[in-house]
Amino acid sequence: MQYLSLLFILLFLSISAKSSDFSVIIDKPFNNALFDVTQDYDREISAIGFTREYETSFGSSETYTNAFDYLESVSKTHGSQTQLIKLNSAGVVTLSKTSKLSKFNEAVAVVKTPSNGYFVGGYTLDGSLLISKLDSYANVIFTKTFGTKNYDRMSNLILLSDGGVLAVGSSVTTRSATDPMFETGLGLNDIYVTRFSKNGTKLWSKKYGTKDDDRGIDAVEAMDGSLLIVGTTSSHQKRSVTLARINENGNKIWLKEYKSDTLITPYKIIRLRDNNFLLSLSQTNDMHKEQIRLIKFDLQQNVLIDKEINTEYSSALKDIKEYSDGRIIGVGYVRDTYNTDALTMILSNDLSLLIQDHYGEANNDTFNAVTILHNSQAVAVGINTAENSQEANMWIVKFNIDGSLSQSSINTPTLSTQLTEQFKKEIQSKQLSSRENLTLSFLDKSLYFKQGAYKLTKQQKKFLDSFSKKLINFLNTNRSKIASLEINGHTSSEWGNSDFQNGYLNNASLSQKRAYSVLSYIFKMQDSATQKYLTTILKSGGYSYARRSINKGVEDRENSRRVSFKIIAL
Numbered sequence: 219m220q221y222l223s224l225l226f227i228l229l230f231l232s233i234s235a236k237s238s239d240f241s242v243i244i245d246k247p248f249n250n251a252l253f254d255v256t257q258d259y260d261r262e263i264s265a266i267g268f269t270r271e272y273e274t275s276f277g278s279s280e281t282y283t284n285a286f287d288y289l290e291s292v293s294k295t296h297g298s299q300t301q302l303i304k305l306n307s308a309g310v311v312t313l314s315k316t317s318k319l320s321k322f323n324e325a326v327a328v329v330k331t332p333s334n335g336y337f338v339g340g341y342t343l344d345g346s347l348l349i350s351k352l353d354s355y356a357n358v359i360f361t362k363t364f365g366t367k368n369y370d371r372m373s374n375l376i377l378l379s380d381g382g383v384l385a386v387g388s389s390v391t392t393r394s395a396t397d398p399m400f401e402t403g404l405g406l407n408d409i410y411v412t413r414f415s416k417n418g419t420k421l422w423s424k425k426y427g428t429k430d431d432d433r434g435i436d437a438v439e440a441m442d443g444s445l446l447i448v449g450t451t452s453s454h455q456k457r458s459v460t461l462a463r464i465n466e467n468g469n470k471i472w473l474k475e476y477k478s479d480t481l482i483t484p485y486k487i488i489r490l491r492d493n494n495f496l497l498s499l500s501q502t503n504d505m506h507k508e509q510i511r512l513i514k515f516d517l518q519q520n521v522l523i524d525k526e527i528n529t530e531y532s533s534a535l536k537d538i539k540e541y542s543d544g545r546i547i548g549v550g551y552v553r554d555t556y557n558t559d560a561l562t563m564i565l566s567n568d569l570s571l572l573i574q575d576h577y578g579e580a581n582n583d584t585f586n587a588v589t590i591l592h593n594s595q596a597v598a599v600g601i602n603t604a605e606n607s608q609e610a611n612m613w614i615v616k617f618n619i620d621g622s623l624s625q626s627s628i629n630t631p632t633l634s635t636q637l638t639e640q641f642k643k644e645i646q647s648k649q650l651s652s653r654e655n656l657t658l659s660f661l662d663k664s665l666y667f668k669q670g671a672y673k674l675t676k677q678q679k680k681f682l683d684s685f686s687k688k689l690i691n692f693l694n695t696n697r698s699k700i701a702s703l704e705i706n707g708h709t710s711s712e713w714g715n716s717d718f719q720n721g722y723l724n725n726a727s728l729s730q731k732r733a734y735s736v737l738s739y740i741f742k743m744q745d746s747a748t749q750k751y752l753t754t755i756l757k758s759g760g761y762s763y764a765r766r767s768i769n770k771g772v773e774d775r776e777n778s779r780r781v782s783f784k785i786i787a788l
Contacts, residue, residue, distance in 0.1 A: 238625050238626060238627055238701060238786045238787065239623050239624070239625055239626070239655075240309045240614075240615065240616035240623070240624040240625060240626045241577075241613075241614075241615045241616075241623065242305060242309050242311070242613070242614045242615075243602050243604075243611050243612070243613055244303060244311065244314070244611060244612040244613075244614075245611045246269050246270070246611070246612070247270065247609075248269075248270035248609060249270055249609055249610045250267065250268060250269040250270060250301065250601075250610065250611060250612050251267045251268060251586070251600070251601045251610055251612060252265045252266065252267035252303070252586065252587075252599035252600060252601070252612045252613065252614065253266060253267050253268075253325065253326050253327070253586045253587060253599070254266050254267075254325075254326065254327045254328045254586070254587045254599070255328070255587050255588070255589045255597050255598070255599040255614070256328055256329065256330055256336075256589055257589060257591050257592065257597070258304070258330070258334055258354070259330075259334045260334070261307065261591075261592065262304050262305060262306050262307075262312060263304065263305045263306075263591075263597050263614065263616075264302060264303070264304050264328060264336065265302070265303045265304075265305075265328075265597075265599045265612070265614055266300065266301070266302050266303075266325045266326075266327070266328035266336075266338055267300075267301050267303075267324075267325060267599070267612055268298040268299060268300055268301055268323075268324040268325060268340075269298070269299060269301040269316060269612075270298060270299075298322050298323060298324045298343060299316045299317050299318060299319065299322065299323060300316070300317035300319070300323055300324065300325040300338060300340055300350070301314070301315070301316050301317070301325075301612070302314075302315050302317075302325075302328070302336070302338070302352070302356045303612065303614070304356075305614060307626070308626045308628075309614075309616070309626040313355065313356060315355075315356040317338075317350065317358065317361075319342075319348075319361060321342040321343070321344060321346070321363075322342065322343045322344075323340050323341060323342045323343065323348060324340050324341065324343070325338050325339065325340035326339060326340050326341070326372055326373060326374060326375070327339045327340075327372075327374050327375035327376075328375075329375060329376070329377035329383060330377070331351070331381075331416075332381065333353070333354065334354040335351065335352050335353045335354050335359070336350075336351070336352045336356070337349060337350070337351055337352075337375060337377070337383050338350045338351075338352060338375070339372050339374070339375030339383070339385055340372055341370065341371050341372045341387070342363065345365070345368065345369035345370055345371075346363045346364070346365050346370060347363070347364050347365040347370050347371075347372050347385060347387060347410075347412070348361060348362065348363045348364070348372075349361070349362055349364075349375065349383065349385060349414060349418070350362075351418055360418055362418060362420070364412060364420060364423070365389065365410070365423075366389050366390075366410075368389055368390040369389075369390050370387060370388065370389045370390075370410060371387050371388055371389075372385055372386070372387035373386050373387045373388070373433070373434055373435050373436060374386050374387075374435070374436045374437065376436075376437045376438065376439065378413075378439055379439060379443070380415075380416065381415075381416030382413060382414050382415045382416045382421070383413075383414050384411065384412070384413050384414075384437055384439075384445065385411065385412045385413075385414070386409075386410075386411055386434040386435070386436060386437045386447060387409075387410050387411075387433075387434050388407050388408065388409060388410055388432070388433040388434050388449075389407070389408055389410040389425060390406070390407055390408075406430065406431040407427075407431045407432055407433060408425040408426065408427040408432050409425065409426040409427050409432050409433065409434035409447060409449040409460065409462070410423070410424075410425055410434055411423070411424055411425075411426065411434060411437070411445075411447060411464075411468065412424075413466075413468065422467065422468045424464075424468040426447065426449075426460075426462050426464075426470065426473065427449070427451070427460070428451050428460070428475065430451050430452060430453035431451070431452040431453065432449050432450065432451050432452075432460060433449055433450050433452075434447060434448075434449045435448045435449050435450060435484050435485070436448045436484070436485070436486055436487050437487070438487045438488060438489050438495060439489070440463075440489065440493070440495075440517055441489075441493050442517075443465070443466045444463055444464065444465050444466065444471060444517075445463070445464050445465075445466070446461065446462070446463050446487060446495060446517075447460075447461070447462040447463075447464060448460070448461055448484045448487045448497065449461075449462070449484070450482075450483065450484060451475055456477075456478070456479075456481070457478075457481050457482055457483065458475055458476055458477040458478055458482060459475070459476040459478075459482055459484050459497075459499065460473070460474070460475050460476075461473075461474050461475075461476065461497075461519075462474070463517070472519070474519060478501060480501050480502045480503070481501065481502045482499055482500070482501040482502075482511075483499060483500050483501070483508075483534070484497060484498070484499045485498045485499065485500070485534060485535060485536045485537070485550070486498045486535070486536065486537050486538050488538055488539065488540065490514070490540055490544075491540060491542075491544065493517075494514055494515065494516050494517075494522060495514070495515055495516070495517075496512060496513070496514050496538060496540075496546070497512070497513045497514075497515070498510070498511075498512055498534075498535045498536075498537075498538045498548065499511045499512070499513065500533070500534035500535075501526075503528075507531065507532040508532040508533060508534050508553075509526055509527065509528055509529060509532075509533070510526070510527040510529065510533055510534060510535055510548075510550075510563075511524070511525070511526045511527070512524075512525045512527070512535075512538075512546075512565075512569050513525075514569070523568065523569055525569040525570075527563075527571055528772075529552065529574075529768075529772070530768075530772050530773055531552050531553060531554045532552070532553040532554075533550065533551065533552040533553070533561055534550045534551060534561075535548035535549065535550040535561070535563065536549065536550040536551070536584075536585065536586055536587070537549050537550070537585070537586065537587045537588045537598075538588075539588055539589065539590050539596070540590075541590060541594065541619075542594075543567075544566075544567030545564060545565060545566060545567060545572070546563075546564070546565040546566075546567075546569065547562070547563070547564055547565075547588055547590065547596050547617075547621075548561075548562070548563045548565065548588070549561065549562050549563075549585035549586075549587070549588040549598045549600075550584070550585060551583075551584040551585065552576055555718075556580075556718055557578075557580055557581055557582065557583075558578070558581075558582045558583060558584060559576040559577060559578040559583055560576065560577040560578050560583045560584055560585040560598070560600055560602075560613075560615075561574070561575075561576055561577075561585065562574070562575045562577070562585065562588075562598065562617060562621060564620075564621045572621075573620070573621040574768045575621055575622075575623075575768075576764075576765070576768070577615065577623070578602065579602070579603070579604060579605045580605050580722075580764075581603040581604065581605055581606075581607065582601070582603040582610065583600070583601065583602050583603060583613070584600045584601050585598040585599065585600040585613075585615070586599060586600040586601070587599050587600070591616075594619045595616055595617060595618055595619065595624055596616070596617045596619075597614065597615065597616050597617075598614075598615050598617065599612070599613060599614050599615075600613050601613055618653070618654035618655055619654070620653055620654050622653035622654050622655040622657060623655050624654070624655060625655055625656065625786070625787055627701075627786075627787035627788055629699040629787040629788060630654070630655070630656065630787045631654075632699075633656055633696060633699060633700075633785065633787055634652075634654050634655075634656055636692065636695075636696070637652055637656060637658070637692060637785070638652045640688050640691070640692045641658065641685075641688060644685070648661050648662070649661060649662040649665070649681070650662075650685075655784070656784060656785040656786070656787065657782060657783070657784045657785075658689075658782065658783040658784075659780065659782045659783075660681075660780055660781070660782075662681070663776065664677045664678075664681075665677070665678055665681055665780070666776055666777065666779050666780055667732055667779040667780065667781075668779070669710070669712075669775075669779065670728065671779075672707075672728060672731035672732045672734075672735050673735060674735050674736070674739055679739065682736065682739055682740060683743070686740045686743060689703075689740075689783070690744065690748060693751075693755070693785075694748075694751075697751075698788075699787055699788055700755060700785060700786070700787060700788065701755070701786045701787060701788045702755045702756070702757050702785075702786040703752075703755050703756055703757070703783065703784075703785055703786075704757045704758070704759070704783070704784040704785075704786065705733050705736055705737045705756070705757070705758045705781060705782075705783055706729075706733055706758070706759055706760070706761055706781065706782050706783075706784065707728070707729035707730055707731070707732035707733030707734075707736075707758075707759070707760040707761065707780075707781050708729055708732070708760075708761050708762075708763070708765055708766065708767075708778055708779065708780050708781070708782065709725040709728050709729045709732075709760075709761075709762060709763045709766070709778060709779055710725075710763060710766055710773065710775035710776075710778040710779055711725070711763040711766055711773060711775075711778070712775065713725055722762055722763070723762075725762040725763050726760055726762040727760070728760070728762075729760030729761055729762050729763075730758075730759065730760030731760075732760070732779075732780075732781050733758045733759060733760055733781055734758060736781045737756065737758045741756075763778065766778035767780075
């Protein structure tokens with residue numbers, strides 16, 4: 219009985235963040251964020267973004283008689299600075315370096331150089347564009363500020379085949395005939411593109427656009443050296459997509475505007491392995507919710523696939539990458555009335571949705587970028603906002619090839635293979651699913667809970683009888699490699715006509731009861747020695763509906779009423 223009491227106490231411990239999951243939150247004072255990520259040649263991970271810097275001492279005894287002069291001096295004491303973070307395979311931060319430039323700035327992109335260094339692109343907060351070249355330890359080799367005399371912003375920095383980079387952004391038109399840039403500046407705001415050599419020499423800068431408000435979003439290089447530029451055109455409360463093809467010298471080959479009656483936003487364009495291109499967009503539906511749209515096209519503007527992924531909530535993929543087998547991983551966000559979660563999707567090569575997962579807490583969480591690693595795992599970066607916090611933090615998450623959250627333990631791959639073999643029969647008969655992060659989930663509908671229920675049925679007990687024997691055998695065999703076993707309860711999102719607060723709390727209580735029902739049933743079946751061992755590794759908790767099952771963008775309420783098992787490796 220004392221063991222059950224101990225476990226009941228453990229039931230109410232929050233387990234939404236686990237040290238062994240490769241989910242690293244870097245909490246610095248004030249708001250900070252990560253916008254891009256790459257893998258180094260030494261297999262470490264590098265991410266770029268910004269952190270806030272505040273000077274507590276101005277270092278000046280100057281007396282001001284004019285209030286405006288004083289406010290100007292104070293305004294220079296705080297702001298953003300570019301931040302580079304490096305992590306090893308265990309999720310440990312090995313380098314954290316701030317740019318410390320004379321002007322406050324934010325980085326938006328990072329690309330590798332042949333010497334394992336970096337090109338970093340961004341902008342200063344007073345409206346200039348900048349690129350920095352860093353060595354492998356993030357020491358600044360050079361920084362160049364460029365742009366027009368107006369307010370400019372960079373959206374992305376693209377690595378080119380000659381080792382140089384292409385900066386894509388936007389610039390406000392001067393409307394001055396003496397400005398040499400004006401002849402290609404067409405409207406209120408224009409797409410602004412600059413090309414640099416591998417040594418950092420600026421080769422050319424040009425503007426493109428329409429008579430309306432245009433903004434440069436992203437670019438990609440084609441096999442023939444031409445460049446495809448993606449932007450937006452806004453006019454009369456409508457937004458369309460601008461797609462331009464230019465040659466290596468920046469001369470326009472064609473410019474096409476894709477108009478829409480709904481609000482459409484492009485996020486990312488990539489070149490695929492078949493040398494066609496994939497564009498990630500979002501567009502609002504009749505319910506004014508963002509929906510993901512993916513367009514595959516060739517160099518001659520022929521559309522090969524145009525796929526809309528309908529989801530229950532507003533969602534967008536801010537970055538996409540292609541695996542070697544043609545599948546696509548996308549990251550971004552999913553947003554409901556109350557909060558925003560980070561979103562991951564795995565898509566087939568015909569752009570059909572295979573896997574969808576949401577991550578984050580009850581606040582604002584977003585993935586901004588993703589990169590695929592040498593071992594087919596993927597790393598996403600963005601922002602995480604803790605519950606009841608007003609400050610965003612830098613966030614780095616690693617995923618397995620099946621889309622599950624990776625663990626940082628070196629034992630995970632071996633244990634995953636053994637776990638799959640242990641439950642081979644149940645997996646083949648589709649009673650269970652096993653993921654690379656050592657999570658076991660029930661697939662048989664007879665093992666789900668009815669709405670509002672938490673007591674085990676005869677069918678559930680019968681399955682747990684055989685399941686628990688195999689699970690305990692696996693745990694005993696691998697005692698030296700296992701840190702803990704988590705039993706987590708889940709619910710669907712509905713709860714009568716309750717408001718948001720009561721609906722969440724009622725579901726939280728229900729999910730905990732479901733986990734406890736399973737935990738207590740399995741625990742009581744064991745002999746005294748096994749019970750003593752289980753008290754050292756068992757954890758239990760309820761997620762409410764935070765991790766409800768999503769099928770093709772829609773909540774699968776039946777599958778959401780479940781209990782899952784997760785083994786945490788040492």
